[in-house]
Amino acid sequence: MRHLRVVVAIARAGSIRRAAAALLVSQPALLGQLQRIEETVGGPVFVRSRTGVEPTELGRFLITEGGEVVDEFDRLIAATRTRAKRQRALGIGAMRDLDSATLFAAVTDLLPACETATWQLDSLRSGFDLLDAGELDIALLYRFPHGAPAPAAVHLSDVVAVEPAFVGLPADHALAGLTEVPLAALADASWVISAAEDDTGRLAGFHRACAGAGFTPRIRHYVGDCDMAIPLLRAPGAVAVMHPLCLPPDGVVIRPIVGSPHYRSITIAWREESTVDELVPELRLRLVENYHREVSLRPHYRSWWEANVGALSAHAPEGARATICAMGAARMVAAQPVT
Numbered sequence: 123m124r125h126l127r128v129v130v131a132i133a134r135a136g137s138i139r140r141a142a143a144a145l146l147v148s149q150p151a152l153l154g155q156l157q158r159i160e161e162t163v164g165g166p167v168f169v170r171s172r173t174g175v176e177p178t179e180l181g182r183f184l185i186t187e188g189g190e191v192v193d194e195f196d197r198l199i200a201a202t203r204t205r206a207k208r209q210r211a212l213g214i215g216a217m218r219d220l221d222s223a224t225l226f227a228a229v230t231d232l233l234p235a236c237e238t239a240t241w242q243l244d245s246l247r248s249g250f251d252l253l254d255a256g257e258l259d260i261a262l263l264y265r266f267p268h269g270a271p272a273p274a275a276v277h278l279s280d281v282v283a284v285e286p287a288f289v290g291l292p293a294d295h296a297l298a299g300l301t302e303v304p305l306a307a308l309a310d311a312s313w314v315i316s317a318a319e320d321d322t323g324r325l326a327g328f329h330r331a332c333a334g335a336g337f338t339p340r341i342r343h344y345v346g347d348c349d350m351a352i353p354l355l356r357a358p359g360a361v362a363v364m365h366p367l368c369l370p371p372d373g374v375v376i377r378p379i380v381g382s383p384h385y386r387s388i389t390i391a392w393r394e395e396s397t398v399d400e401l402v403p404e405l406r407l408r409l410v411e412n413y414h415r416e417v418s419l420r421p422h423y424r425s426w427w428e429a430n431v432g433a434l435s436a437h438a439p440e441g442a443r444a445t446i447c448a449m450g451a452a453r454m455v456a457a458q459p460v461t
Contacts, residue, residue: 123195125159126188129167132156133185137174200395212397215241215249215261219347219365220388221446224412225262228405229398236397246270247321249391259396262409266386267330269323279390279402281409286382286426287328290314290348290362292355293373301425302380309337314351314362317344322386328363331383366423367416367446378426388413411436419444 128145132152135141142152160167167181177185214229216222222240230238241258243249247270252258254273262281272278289308291298297307315328332339342360345351348368354360355374363384370376390406392398398405414434417423419442427434 123192125155125162126184126192128152128155129159129181129184130189130192132168132175133177133181133189138170211237211239213239213241213252213258213260215243215252215258217243217246217249217261217263219446220262220264221409221412221416222262223445224409225260225390225405228408229260229401232401232404233397245321250276253391253393256393260390260392260398260402260405262388263391264322264386264388266323266327266384268326270321272391275393276391277394277402279406280387281390281406282388282413284382284385284431285388286366286378287384287386288364288366288368288376288378288422290351290355290364290368290370290374290376292360293375295361295375298375298377300377302378304380305331305335305383306337308361309335310359311340311361312342312357312359313339314343314345314354314360315341316347316351316363316365324386327386328384331379334383366426367420367444369420369444376422378422382430413446415442416444416446 128141131145132138132141135144138149138152138156142149145152147155156167163180163184165180166178167184168175168177212229212233214222214226216225222242226238226240230236241252241261243252243261243263246263246265249258249261249263250270250273253261253276264285289303291303297303309332315325317324328339342357343351343354345354348362348365351362351364352371352374355362364370364376366376366378368376390402390409392402414436415438417427418434418437424434
């Protein structure tokens with residue numbers, strides 16, 4: 123089979139050089155393989171010229187018959203892998219603070235007879251790697267511009283194309299009364315930001331946004347999430363990069379940044395051959411609707427959304443409580459001033 127793949131690759135590439143590049147081997151190594159193949163079949167398979175290679179009569183026979191064998195073998199392997207995946211638990215993953223509950227509920231509702239296994243993903247790359255390896259079937263991920271790219275086998279569909287970063291301010295901050303805060307007005311602030319650089323492109327994206335506003339940010343605190351950032355806003359001059367779905371406690375306001383220069387996308391990622399492939403449109407619809415319900419519960423985010431994206435497709439019923447990124451307000455009250 124390996125010999126057939128080499129012959130078919132050379133024929134389809136039309137030259138030793140292009141075939142070597144496609145097969146990720148050197149030209150001398152490929153020529154050595156071709157020589158051994160010709161010794162095995164009992165005659166020359168290709169004739170070389172200045173413009174490339176042409177198959178001999180023997181080569182045309184081998185390529186025609188062998189190409190069909192290679193294609194059929196590839197189809198067999200793909201079908202076998204699909205069958206094997208159906209026999210194992212369907213893998214569902216999500217990065218932290220995303221709507222894993224809605225994704226899991228939707229999958230189990232649409233595939234009630236399917237056994238499932240869930241993963242909390244520590245990073246964007248771990249999600250991509252598990253999908254690429256076939257360990258995960260579907261995942262809910264987020265990525266900032268210039269974050270790690272998806273492998274070729276992984277398909278993506280945005281649930282939220284632009285989720286803007288907001289800024290958290292003490293309620294008595296000079297800019298707290300603005301509807302939107304110009305990023306340049308915070309050039310002298312001491313910043314609190316979630317986590318250091320990671321493969322999502324978070325920190326690099328924030329630095330690019332600040333550079334576009336004409337300054338280099340002074341980041342004083344790297345924290346795990348918005349909940350950890352809140353007490354640090356008691357420090358003089360402190361402001362925080364905040365998730366727009368965070369519910370600020372008394373004493374803190376969350377405001378959009380003019381132009382939304384720092385943002386991420388929330389994305390469904392899946393493998394085409396997975397059982398969930400045909401379900402992705404419905405899964406995406408349910409995730410979008412629940413995200414819109416969550417937005418409707420945050421006046422600061424709802425106003426931004428309606429002004430910049432449009433009408434919400436769903437609203438939370440009266441009396442509903444937030445479920446995504448819902449902080450405990452008591453933490454701000456109990457926190458001691460930072461000195």
